Amino acid sequence: MTALRTPASTPRTPDRDWWRDAVVYQVYPRSFADSDADGLGDVAGITSRMPYLAALGVDAVWLSPFFPSPLADGGYDVADYRAVDPRLGTLEDLDVMIRAAHEHDVKVIVDVVPNHTSSAHAWFQAALAAAPGSPERARYVFRDGAGDSGELPPSDWVSNFGGSAWTRVPDGQWYLHLFAPEQPDLDWTNPDVRADFEDTLRFWSDRGVDGFRVDVAHGLAKDLSTPYRPSNEQALPLDGSDPLYDRDEVHEIFAGWRHVLDEYDPPRAAVAEAWAPAPRRVLYARPTELGQAFNFDLLEAPFDPAAFRTVIERNLAMSEESGASSTWVLSNHDVVRHASRYGLPEGTDTDAWLLTDGTAPALDRAAGLRRARAASLLLFALPGSTYVYQGEELGLHEAAAIPRDLLQDPKWIRSGHTVKGRDGCRVPIPWSTSGPSFGFGAVAPFLPQPADFGACSVEAEESDPTSTLALYRTAFAARRELQHGETLTWLEAPAEVVAFARHDGWRSVTNFGVDPVPLPDGEVVVASGPLGDGVLPGETTVWLR
16 A cells, blocks of 8 residues: 655645635746746746735636746746746745645646657657667657658648648657647657656655646557558547547556555645547546546537536536536636637637737627626536636736737747737736736736736726626635535526526526526625626626525
8 A cells, every 4th residue: 555645835724625626726827927027927926926816716726837948839848847947936936836825725736748848858859869769769759751761751640730740850760749849749658758757746746736737638648550540639539549639548647647646645636638529538537547627618619508508517417427526617828818709709710810910800898808707607606626717817808919020839830820829818917007017027028918908907906896806706705605516406597598506505697698687586696797676687697595
């Protein structure tokens, strides 16, 4: 029997199941708070804002990668998994941040990136220096090329960022990268790879980290037998037969991770970013594996009552099947912010919209924010855990007009300048109404902020009882009091209304339509917008008890 391990820093209220109904706040470290006036967010900046996060009412903070990285992909190209990027601080700074979080009863989740390393990682540099067939190359996916002299890629697989998923090295071999060329894929059949990542989980758990978010969890296992078969990530089969994604073999890897995570008391939590068909996503969330998997279905759904109800019903059923709780998310670091998505005509191609700098089709900012507030309040009432992306509590819209010469997302280059990418949701958030970076730091930030950001800053919204910040604070406080159990009961309602009851009869009612509907009886706990006299206005959610 494995002895339980004691981490260096533990929260004041340890709980084995805290993750089942947690409010988790995603921090993109480079865009959150800059403490040293270099234009880049850092670990000390996160620590300085921990009282804000505690006052907001979140249960955990999820840190997107803060590891040393050349930043070919916003930090998701990791050069060292057990260190802090010197531009963001030191390991000691991170220890201070973890202690500060735990002193505020906030858990800490770290992003791990196991599908690929940075091309600057010591392992990959050793692989480049070694000969074909060497142990160093065996940690990655190196193959000979096709064609008469190996001049063609080994297969026609395409990178997620555009172009071939293979890059040739000077000695003629090719290496696989499902993302940027600076992100070579690891070979998870290699025992060195498996052992090293298990050591990484222990390294951070020993420092007090409470859980892990697992990037591209569905991509680790690959069928590299020849002839290579085509892959289609956008329409994965239900039998795990795609050569690159959501293969059955991946679950053996995560079963091994679960043994490591269970060495701790309480066990470390984990959530998979697994873009897999809904019936198979539950496999990652089994108690014998990671325990939870992201549900992106509402993030992809239109602002529509039937769509929301269908997604909720399906995911609650899947959660019951897996033994996990569901996760709910509307925005993150990879998508256009939902306040903007909901303000665009349904079916808008957001990549095309970004290329117009957000001018066509026209964004209805007021409607987008109104719908975002209603959808968010509905989300917070659901059983399970909810994930909030930094700045959505301020009602931020997408920063769509970043000049082309300042874009940093590799999608912009790899797509031949046809996809602007994700920089618009990664712009540093505003803390004050004025200044060179609206309180983010003392100098202009690494990505430019919209000129009107001050109006939706923390300072501007702090004392406004009608602000989105006030709504989130009120909702999270009420949620902590009311949230019990993992079931709901659907209530009869008009077609444009989604209504359900939770434990002890508290109810969430959302009017997706534009016309008012009668307001049900009960004490109003919180509402996403002003209520009429006896009516629930359109595009508004209310909690009642």
